[in-house]
Amino acid sequence: MKALVYQGPGKKDWIEKSKPTVQKPTDVIVRITKTTICGTDLHILKGDTPEVPEGLTLGHEGIGIVEEVGDAVKNFNKGDQVLISCITSCGACPNCKRQLYAHCNDGGWILGHLIDGTQAEYVRIPHGDNSLYPIPEGADEEALVMLSDIMPTGFEIGVQYGHVKPGDTIAIVGAGPVGMSVLLTAQFYSPGRIIMVDMDENRLAAATKFGATHTLQVGKDDVVGEIMALTDGLGVDVAIEAVGVPATFDTCQKIVSAGGSVANVGVHGKPVELHIEDLWIKNINISMGLVNTNTTPMLLKTLQSGKVDPAQLVTHRFKLDDILDAYEVFANAAREKAMKVVISA
Ligand SMILES: NC(=O)c1ccc[n+]([C@@H]2O[C@H](COP(=O)([O-])OP(=O)(O)OC[C@H]3O[C@@H](n4cnc5c(N)ncnc54)[C@H](O)[C@@H]3O)[C@@H](O)[C@H]2O)c1
Ligand SMILES: [Zn+2]
Numbered sequence: 001m002k003a004l005v006y007q008g009p010g011k012k013d014w015i016e017k018s019k020p021t022v023q024k025p026t027d028v029i030v031r032i033t034k035t036t037i038c039g040t041d042l043h044i045l046k047g048d049t050p051e052v053p054e055g056l057t058l059g060h061e062g063i064g065i066v067e068e069v070g071d072a073v074k075n076f077n078k079g080d081q082v083l084i085s086c087i088t089s090c091g092a093c094p095n096c097k098r099q100l101y102a103h104c105n106d107g108g109w110i111l112g113h114l115i116d117g118t119q120a121e122y123v124r125i126p127h128g129d130n131s132l133y134p135i136p137e138g139a140d141e142e143a144l145v146m147l148s149d150i151m152p153t154g155f156e157i158g159v160q161y162g163h164v165k166p167g168d169t170i171a172i173v174g175a176g177p178v179g180m181s182v183l184l185t186a187q188f189y190s191p192g193r194i195i196m197v198d199m200d201e202n203r204l205a206a207a208t209k210f211g212a213t214h215t216l217q218v219g220k221d222d223v224v225g226e227i228m229a230l231t232d233g234l235g236v237d238v239a240i241e242a243v244g245v246p247a248t249f250d251t252c253q254k255i256v257s258a259g260g261s262v263a264n265v266g267v268h269g270k271p272v273e274l275h276i277e278d279l280w281i282k283n284i285n286i287s288m289g290l291v292n293t294n295t296t297p298m299l300l301k302t303l304q305s306g307k308v309d310p311a312q313l314v315t316h317r318f319k320l321d322d323i324l325d326a327y328e329v330f331a332n333a334a335r336e337k338a339m340k341v342v343i344s345a
């Protein structure tokens with residue numbers, strides 16, 4: 001089969017590789033029908049994650065059709081259409097028992113990280129019963145691909161951890177696919193005002209279409225000053241960081257109101273300065289974490305009922321054989337006006 005393989009920092013190729021086989025009775029082999037590329041895949045290619053071995057197939061998102069199941073798999077059969085979670089979980093260890101699937105003793109984020117991932121014709125999913133979800137009849141396939149990672153990430157780590165409430169003023173710093181997923185899922189709770197912050201004018205325009213009430217452009221607007229003016233000097237109820245650099249975390253700690261929350265979603269590679277000398281007195285919460293994907297069943301229902309439409313995030317489409325072109329577009333997202341690419345078999 002063909003697979004997109006990491007070959008060390010800066011190097012990748014679409015090459016022939018042997019098809020995965022059932023290794024444990026709980027494994028499911030899935031034939032990929034649609035996959036996508038995540039910002040995290042670009043981080044891996046830059047060499048930011050040295051634990052990723054050379055020769056690994058990248059990708060942790062996608063949907064497909066069950067090709068083969070191990071003897072212990074109960075929930076799936078050959079031919080079933082499935083959504084792949086970016087988080088693999090056994091469902092039985094102490095962390096899984098409290099829905100902390102990101103920290104499963106025999107899983108977590110391993111796909112396209114420690115074991116071969118989804119940017120291939122076939123993928124092996126360990127603990128298939130708990131790591132795959134049946135696709136509801138008639139569901140929009142492109143929308144479903146957004147449910148492998150970005151939608152649960154935005155919802156769980158941004159909206160739930162940030163305790164977004166009806167009427168709140170919230171600010172989302174970073175209008176990439178993850179920030180946009182925060183924007184879409186925050187609206188389940190009817191916040192009063194949603195301020196989107198980014199430097200990319202095109203992404204801010206898209207944010208307005210998806211429900212942002214205000215947009216602020218880094219490099220042009222005085223972001224902190226305007227947010228304070230907009231909130232009568234109080235700050236926002238929830239400040240959500242969706243970039244992963246010190247500057248954006250700093251913005252969030254400057255704009256959070258007394259009693260508010262800072263929800264950090266971005267993956268950080270450098271330390272940030274925590275201004276505890278200003279924050280200790282403000283009765284705030286600061287949260288952060290890796291997505292658990294425990295809300296995937298709920299998100300599937302909202303998708304089916306039309307409460308949310310993550311297919312809006314798809315800007316480009318490719319065939320699996322042209323995945324290198326998809327990488328070229330996604331890696332130059334601002335130039336290409338790209339948000340999420342869908343790659344189909
Ligand atoms: N916590 C988790 O479980 C989890 C899961 C998936 C992704 N992530 C992380 O979420 C973050 C966002 O992911 P993404 O795919 O949307 O990334 P992305 O790179 O596509 O988007 C980031 C956005 O931030 C903007 N930006 C960059 N610098 C900025 C600045 N100084 N101020 C304002 N905006 C700025 C960019 O223009 C871009 O639109 C990444 O760090 C990613 O690794 C976390
Ligand atoms: Zn991802």
Ligand SMILES: [Zn+2]
Pocket residue numbers: 089090091092093094095096103104105106107
């Ligand atoms: Zn577990």
